[in-house]
Amino acid sequence: MSTELLLHFTTIAAQHIELPRQLFGFLPFYFADWSAFWAMGRYGFFVWLSFGLTYFLLVALIGWSYYQQRLLKHQIKAKLAREQRVKQYQELER
Incomplete structure (x- = not known):
């Protein structure tokens, strides 16, 4: 059971984490990932x-x-x- 749980968490951590689609539940978020957020379209x-x-x-x-x-x-x-x-x-x- 614990190895299964550990495997589940490692697969989640290995996946690409996307930014939320909305900030604070109502503001749209326009960037696909953090690097795009920091780059701000060059x-x-x-x-x-x-x-x-x-x-x-x-x-x-x-x-x-x-x-x-x-x-x-x-x-x-x-x-x-x-x-x-x-x-x-x-x-x-x-």
Whole structure:
């Protein structure tokens, strides 16, 4: 029984595994196998390069926004501290 089961699994593993006909149950999948998916009809380099560049720029934008937020908070703190020092100095002169 176990050799039969093992033989069954090895024949399944040796077969060419096809991609699903639909993604998530409703989206059609247009590629026959994984190599065709990665090649994208000879435009794979440009497709994956554009995806990579887009994700890189999104991450860079998020990082830059975070940096600018920290810088703005620091500038506001410095401005408030300066205004407080000026106010204290003006009170001492009276």
